[in-house]
Amino acid sequence: MTALLPEGFHDRLPPFADAAAALEARVLEAARRHGYERVDPPLAEFAEGLGSRLKAGGLHDAVRFVDPVSQRTLAIRPDLTAQVARIAATRMGHHPRPVRLSYAGSVLKLRASQLAPARELRQIGCELIGLDSVAAAGEVVGVAVAALAAAGTGPVSIDFTLPDLVDTLAAGPLPVRDIAGLRDRLDAKDAGGVAALAPDYLPLVAAAGSFATAMARLRAFDAHGVLTSRLDALARIAAALGDGVRLTLDPTERHGFEYQSWLGFSLFADGIAGEVGRGGTYTIVHENGSEEPATGFSIYADALVGQAGGGERRRLFLPLATPAAQAAALREAGWVTVAALEADDTPEAQLCTHVWREGQAVPLGG
Structure with missing residues (x-):
């Protein structure tokens, strides 16, 4: 017998476990007040179905195993988004659109990094499914801010990105031979690499920073008007947030936004190192091959509980x-x-x- 746990796993002890449960309840209540009803998917599903539910996949870093009952491969969820997408597409396929769903649960990663060694995480989030509009995206971003306020964080910052930016430009006025390579070089802010692959994209390396400055640079870069609708949408979403949220824009950031479409955003809070959440727009694939738009966000509860210090014992x-x-x-x-x-x-x-x-x-x- 040993008290050791596998690498990347930990017990949550009092008072931190109580603080985590209370925080989760506050966040879900904030979502409920915006019309998001809770679903609770199982810990594991058939890997094939789970991996095909999102247009760009959804089983990155999933732990897989063979089910002794069905003899089929199961996957322990590395993220709840694909499961909520399945519920919306099947069990709630009859529900009028858009459907607003919230969730909370543990997820398991196959591997972790040295900077973020935890493999089991607690994820809380919301998904708005069936509508792709500026109003829908703006609501989800606003609910994310309200959820962090309910969690008791300090001032919130949001870093926006445009995940399909390179694909949109490459399909239009700025064709490029190696799109994947260009995405990587832009994500790494490698000016030399971008210049070697596609010099027309070089201005995008500098088009990151404070929201107003980055937007001005992007509009100046967009001489062909291909990005006008996206930039106008971003401006409307930002304006609706008001002055209480600090905003930045990194249009070519791709890390962690593998399945998002035209909008992505990272959430930060004062006093917490790294992201506390992430969200954006994406596409759900139905059984018949049809596609449905969605927007959502996830909050990483462990980071918020760590900031709270476990709460006050009384x-x-x-x-x-x-x-x-x-x-x-x-x-x-x-x-x-x-x-x-x-x-x-x-x-x-x-x-x-x-x-x-x-x-x-x-x-x-x-």
């Missing part, structure tokens, strides 16, 4: 023989009560912050 110790009615009244008033079960039990042993004494909740040491 536990009231009830001495032995405290009347049950009194204890119930205290819980109704919002206290977490811990009852003594033996005569020599102490509030310190039960990690309590207060003790019930002479009809009052007295702070320890008070």
